Amino acid sequence: MSIQWFPGHMAKAKRLLLEQLRWVDAVIELGDARLPESSLNPMLRELLADKPKLLVLNKSDLADEAWTERWLERLGQEGPAFPVSATSGSGVGRIVPRLESLMRGKQEQLAARGVRARPIRAMVVGIPNIGKSSLINQLTGGARAKTGNKPGVTRGNQWIRINPRVELLDTPGLLWPKFDDPEAGRKLAAVGSIKDEVVDSEELALWLIKWLEEHYPSALERYRRGPGEITLEDIGRARGCLVQGGRFDTLKAAQIFFKEFRAGTLGKVTMDRF
Structure with a gap:
């Protein structure tokens, strides 16, 4: 199964990102701790x-702690x-x-030149459904950024004041045009960063079961x-997906399977390995 997805609003998001990068001092890239490599947009x-x-691996509560430590050691060689x-x-x-620590050197240089201090402007970037809005809500102490449980809920861009010293720019999730590694696309779809509507849920579920x-x-x-081997019929039987004629609704079983996997009900998982 090959997954490629780069709809029109993603191309627009890329243009906006390029335009707005010149207005920010730093970037907070949000990755998925379950996919510390595949969720980072090359x-x-x-x-x-x-x-x-700053690289922030979100959803660490859903990831295998041992692998999170290994990935942080590797990724930390490139920056915080x-x-x-x-x-x-x-x-x-x-x-x-x-x-603030990351920007201290630049701010001191500006101060030495007599430039008046202003808030640090940072952009929050990441793939769809990575938790950008939820993160900003945590930082501001309130639901100031629209959130949802489907990729693409955050449609526009908005500035949010964190404190007198820091302002954040929230941006729509941005995927990339082509997955060089087809497995990366399957992993992203499995954790919900690609809309379920554009993938074959049953085929993807069978792949995830094997993984x-x-x-x-x-x-x-x-x-x-x-x-x-466990089948979708087994999952359907366990979750009561019985339909007329004594058969099991395998599509519904796949949907329930993904819901439980993404919520961490099946346990903590890290899908990227090295």
Whole structure:
């Protein structure tokens, strides 16, 4: 199964990002702790050039802690990187101090030239459904950015004052035109960063079942009824997806499976490995 998705509003988001980068001092890139590599947009590296950047791995509460530590060690070699959970607020308090520390040198240079101090302007970037709005809501202490559980809910851009020293620019999620690694596309679809409407949910669910069987077999025990591979019928039976004629609604079973996987009901999972 090959997944490619770059709708018109994504191309527009790229143009807006390029336009607005000149107005910001730094970038906060939000990744998914379950996909520390696949969720980072390679196009952003080219677009950001030499802008100071913080890498924040969100949804760390859903990721395998051992793998999160390994990834932070690797990613931290390129710049500041740390985990957070925008849902619980864990780790979010570190962002503003780290951002101010990142920008301290530049601010001191400006002050030495007699330039009047102004708030640090930072842009929050990341792929769809990564939790940007939830993160900003945590930083501001209130629901000031529209959120949703589907990719693409944040349609426009908006400036948000965090404190007198920091302003954030929220941006729509940005995917890239082509996945060089087809598996990266499947992983992104599995965690919900690609709209379910553009993928074959049953085919993707079968792929995810096989992946979990290999890496986290205990995650599937709730569906297992005997030896052998778990099927969508097994999941449908476990979740009461019975339809007329004694058959099971495998599409509904796949949808329930993804809902439980994404919510962490099946356990903590990290899908990117090295």
